[in-house]
Amino acid sequence: MSSGRIWFALALMSLLAAGCATPPVVDVQPGERPPLESDEAGFWMVMDRVEERVRTSGHVVRDERLNAYVRDIFCQLTLDYCNDIRLYLVRSAYFNASMMANGTMQVWTGMLLRTQNEAQLAAVLGHELTHYLRRHTLQRWRDIRAKTDALIFFQLATAVAGVGIVGTFASLATAGSIQAFSRDMEREADQLGFEMMAKAGYDPRETPKIWEMMIAEKEASNRPKGSIFFASHPTSQERRDTLTKMAAGYDSDTAKLGRERFVEMTARYRGDWLRDELRQRDFGSLQVVLDYLMEAGANPGELQYFQGELHRLRGEEEEDDEAKAVEAYEMAIDTGGGPPEAHRALGLVYWSAGRKDEARGAFEAYIEAAPEADDRAMVEYYLQQFE
Amino acid sequence: MVSPLGARRKTPASNLVRGCARILVVVGAGLLAVACTQTKAFLSETEIPERSGTLRVLLMPPDVEVSEITAAGLSEPKADWTARAKKNVETALNALLAERDARLIRYRSASGDSTIDDAHLQAFKLHGAVGNTILLHKYIPNLALPTKKDKFDWSLGKGVTVLHDSFGADYALFVYFRDSFVSSGRVAVIVIGALFGVGLPGGQQIGFASLVDLQSGDVVWFNRLLSAGGDLRKPDLARSASEDLLSKLPL
Numbered sequence: 001m002s003s004g005r006i007w008f009a010l011a012l013m014s015l016l017a018a019g020c021a022t023p024p025v026v027d028v029q030p031g032e033r034p035p036l037e038s039d040e041a042g043f044w045m046v047m048d049r050v051e052e053r054v055r056t057s058g059h060v061v062r063d064e065r066l067n068a069y070v071r072d073i074f075c076q077l078t079l080d081y082c083n084d085i086r087l088y089l090v091r092s093a094y095f096n097a098s099m100m101a102n103g104t105m106q107v108w109t110g111m112l113l114r115t116q117n118e119a120q121l122a123a124v125l126g127h128e129l130t131h132y133l134r135r136h137t138l139q140r141w142r143d144i145r146a147k148t149d150a151l152i153f154f155q156l157a158t159a160v161a162g163v164g165i166v167g168t169f170a171s172l173a174t175a176g177s178i179q180a181f182s183r184d185m186e187r188e189a190d191q192l193g194f195e196m197m198a199k200a201g202y203d204p205r206e207t208p209k210i211w212e213m214m215i216a217e218k219e220a221s222n223r224p225k226g227s228i229f230f231a232s233h234p235t236s237q238e239r240r241d242t243l244t245k246m247a248a249g250y251d252s253d254t255a256k257l258g259r260e261r262f263v264e265m266t267a268r269y270r271g272d273w274l275r276d277e278l279r280q281r282d283f284g285s286l287q288v289v290l291d292y293l294m295e296a297g298a299n300p301g302e303l304q305y306f307q308g309e310l311h312r313l314r315g316e317e318e319e320d321d322e323a324k325a326v327e328a329y330e331m332a333i334d335t336g337g338g339p340p341e342a343h344r345a346l347g348l349v350y351w352s353a354g355r356k357d358e359a360r361g362a363f364e365a366y367i368e369a370a371p372e373a374d375d376r377a378m379v380e381y382y383l384q385q386f387e
Numbered sequence: 388m389v390s391p392l393g394a395r396r397k398t399p400a401s402n403l404v405r406g407c408a409r410i411l412v413v414v415g416a417g418l419l420a421v422a423c424t425q426t427k428a429f430l431s432e433t434e435i436p437e438r439s440g441t442l443r444v445l446l447m448p449p450d451v452e453v454s455e456i457t458a459a460g461l462s463e464p465k466a467d468w469t470a471r472a473k474k475n476v477e478t479a480l481n482a483l484l485a486e487r488d489a490r491l492i493r494y495r496s497a498s499g500d501s502t503i504d505d506a507h508l509q510a511f512k513l514h515g516a517v518g519n520t521i522l523l524h525k526y527i528p529n530l531a532l533p534t535k536k537d538k539f540d541w542s543l544g545k546g547v548t549v550l551h552d553s554f555g556a557d558y559a560l561f562v563y564f565r566d567s568f569v570s571s572g573r574v575a576v577i578v579i580g581a582l583f584g585v586g587l588p589g590g591q592q593i594g595f596a597s598l599v600d601l602q603s604g605d606v607v608w609f610n611r612l613l614s615a616g617g618d619l620r621k622p623d624l625a626r627s628a629s630e631d632l633l634s635k636l637p638l
Contacts (some may be wrong), residue, residue, distance in 0.1 A: 042454070056508050143461070148459035149572055156579050310602035 025135045030080045040101070040138050047102040053086055054104060061089040061269075063066065069265045070107060073118050073258070074125045077196040081129065093276040095214065099128040101137035110207045112266055113273040114289060116296050118258025119202035120210050126193030133192070136185045147174050175230060182232045190239055194246055203255035204247040211240035214291055220284035263298045270299070271339060274306045283314045301337030304328045308342065312349055323351050333365075340369035344379060351382070360386050409612050423593075424577045424617065424628075428610035428635040429525060430541045435572030442491045442638060445556035445601070447511065448503060449476045452565045453619060456590055468568075475625030476564060483629055484560070492556050510547045514561045517541055521609055540625050543604040553600035559601055562632065564594040566619045585588055592617040608637055 034040035054060065061067070067089060075082040080370040085103045094110040105128050131137070151174045156169035159210040198204040218225065227236060270293075277286050289308060294303050308328035311321040329346040332338035347362030363379050373379070400510050453468035484491045496620045503511050521541055535541075550559050568590040569577065580587040592614040597606050612632045618624045 036467045036470065038466075039463060042464035042469075045466040045469060046452070046464045052503070052508060053512060056505055056512070096444065145457050145461065145463065148461060149457060152459040152576055160583065162581075290443075 002153065010141045014190075015350040025139055027133050028081075028135060030084060034046075036045075039141070039247035040135070041098065043101040043137055043141065047100040047104060050100065051086065051104040054090075054106065055086075057090075059091045061091055063089075063269075064271070066265060069261075070112075070125075072120070073122055074129070077122060077126050080130060081133070085132065091276065092274075093273075093280050097124050097128050097215075099131040099136075101132075101135070103132055105129075105132075109269065109273045112246060113270065113277070114213060114292070115210065115262075116259065117145070117262045118205065119197060119204075119206035119256065121204045121262070122197040122258075123193050123204075123207040123210065124194035127189040128193075129183070129196065129284065130189040130192040133180065134185070134188060136189070139185065140182060144178055147178055150174075179230050179232055185232045186233045186239075190234075191246070194243060198250055198252070198255070198368065201256055203252045203257055204243075204250045205252055205255075206257065208247060211236045211243065213288065215240065216288045217285045219364045220288050221282055222284055223282060263312070271306075274302075278306065278309055278313065281313070283310055286310055299337045301332050302334035302339065304335060305338035305342045305345070308332060308345060312345060322353060324347060340366060340373070341368055342346055344375075347379075347382070356386050403485045411581070415551060424535065424612065424631055425613040426541065426610055426612045426631055426634065427526065428519075428608065429570055430635075430637060431539050431541075431605055431607045442489045442558060443492055443556045444484060444556045444598075444638065445492045445494060445550060445559040446480055446484065447494050447514075447559055447561045448501065449473060449480065450515065450561075451476055451566075451619065452564075453568070456567050456573045458570060458576050460573070460576075460588070462567055468566075472566060472619035473563070474624065475619055475622045476562065476620065476629055478634070479626040479629035480560075482626070483633055484638075486585045487636070489638045493552050494554070506549060507553065510543065510550055511561075513543050513546065514599065515563070517543055517606065518561065518597060518609075521597075521606070522595060522611060525609075526611055527602060539606075539609070541606040541609075543599055543606065545606045547599060547601055556601055558607070558638075559599045559638075560596065560601065562594070562596045564619060564628070564631075566590070566591070566592045566617065589615070591615055592619070592628065594628065594632050596636075598638075608635075610635060 014225070028173070034044055046139075058166075067087070070089060071082075071087050074085065074385070081103075085105050087105045090106045090108050092108040092110055094108060095105045095114050097105065097111050098336060099105050106127075107124070107128075115124065119315065151167075154170050158164055158167035158170070194204060194207050194287055197207065211292070216357075218236065252367055273275060274289075278287065280286070286306075290303055290310070292308055294300060305328070308325045311319075311325035311328060315321050326346065330340045332342040343362050343366035347359045347366060350356075350359035350362055360383060363383050366373070366379055367376060448522040451469060451473040452464060453472045454464045455468075456462055481491065481493070487628070494503070494507075496502050496507075498504075524530050524535065525539070552558065573589065577587045577589055592612070594612040596610050598608040599605070601605050610632055612628065614628070614631075617628050619628060
């Protein structure tokens with residue numbers, strides 16, 4: 001390829017790049033709605049409709065007390081924007097929360113399962129609020145629009161100049177650049193979220209712990225790991241390290257954790273949320289969650305039951321899952337606090353191991369512990385099989 | 388999002404949005420072959436029964452969205468264009484239905500604004516899902532479902548009687564429009580592409596309408612409109628698009 005052609009392409013590219021600098025954004029003001037003619041209003045319009053679907057979705061947790069509790073933590077971070085954000089608790093496994101351009105915040109129950117106290121949850125809520133305040137949806141859209149606009153002209157120019165291969169490289173570079181911009185916004189959200197929770201009096205040393213757990217989960221998970229070049233978020237390692245450094249600068253001895261109240265408010269749902277995680281069949285990742293919860297110490301009997309379920313459902317011979325399941329269920333029953341299903345599960349494991357007498361005992365114990373259970377007839381049918 | 392791990396799994400709501408977007412992309416691909424307005428209607432086998440009085444038809448708020456195509460071909464939703472288009476479509480539909488042998492009932496929310504009450508939203512959402520399914524499986528021959536290939540018997544189910552109870556209507560008319568226009572950057576790209584013999588898509592209009600029996604929930608009539616022209620932002624063009632869409636309405 002001739003250097004003249006490349007110069008022509010580069011000249012055209014720089015000409016176009018000059019025209020696509022995006023204007024700086026200012027924070028959303030309390031009570032603000034974008035003017036109808038703006039690009040931002042288009043996103044609000046679309047998101048208002050998405051919110052309609054979220055609001056009426058069967059996946060939204062309706063418990064008023066729990067909603068009011070999370071909302072209360074959120075409003076401690078920001079009185080000014082408290083009324084501008086609608087917060088939805090969404091029943092879903094995995095650790096996540098999201099913010100839409102119009103102030104619709106979704107917090108997944110998989111997040112509430114993993115955060116150990118109000119301080120950690122507050123850091124996440126602050127992170128999401130930053131996406132709203134700093135108009136991240138809009139910034140990201142303008143960035144994508146400007147970069148893909150420049151790219152298409154560049155590709156046309158390189159194709160015309162007969163060096164189309166350069167345009168192909170440029171599209172990879174553009175995709176990488178768009179994601180790099182997204183990572184920068186996540187960094188900003190981490191930082192401002194951190195500052196908000198610290199200012200509200202929560203212990204900032206709690207924020208890196210969230211990422212500690214995420215790193216361990218990812219290591220143990222059987223889900224594929226992607227390349228950082230195309231990642232929308234910085235690595236958990238980077239986020240943990242940055243937040244650890246930030247926390248080191250804070251005198252936080254008097255800061256609050258909000259642990260007792262958090263446990264009290266979420267205890268009733270923890271079993272449901274753990275069941276959601278079990279269904280993902282990502283046993284490595286779930287083991288990490290169980291270990292963290294066990295260390296935190298609330299209701300170990302319930303956790304032992306789920307530890308048993310993990311072993312029973314995984315059922316790998318070399319891992320000795322059957323014996324471990326029995327051990328965990330027995331501990332759950334001895335410790336107390338776990339669901340009566342521990343008896344039934346124990347019965348199933350014994351039964352499949354051919355230990356009929358023990359299976360019968362376990363099923364009888366289940367019926368005694370949960371006489372009103374929906375599946376009582378089924379378990380009674382099991383018992384008949386032993387006669 | 389706070390987490391890239393969770394980001395791979397989408398919430399049910401975003402799944403829905405993505406699902407609809409995917410369908411529109413597939414349908415949109417079919418548009419390239421169309422130069423002008425094209426409609427194709429289906430009538431269910433269940434005849435519209437003779438009734439003693441005039442039929443009462445509930446007009447649901449039309450689902451309209453107008454966007455701009457960027458140079459690279461992405462679409463940017465436009466709130467002001469959409470507001471104008473929605474008003475034009477509503478006016479046109481009202482006028483068109485008034486000319487027919489039916490008593491028109493306009494949808495009114497409890498709050499009196501342009502929203503839809505939660506009680507009715509489920510029917511509205513369901514219609515969106517069924518409508519997009521019809522578009523996908525009835526209009527794209529390769530995707531025809533073996534059990535529905537030679538008949539038209541889609542239904543929203545008995546749940547829609549909630550609309551009958553609230554408004555006393557026999558039928559509900561649902562209308563959906565998406566319209567898009569090219570940005571100046573896109574025009575430049577299309578022109579440069581054309582100079583070198585590459586055809587690139589510009590703006591397009593897609594619409595569908597369905598008439599739903601509010602006793603049985605059956606979709607008794609369905610029509611789809613595809614157009615590479617048109618402009619819902621203009622009252623007269625919104626009127627002609629609505630007219631095309633309702634042209635074979637059995638009322």
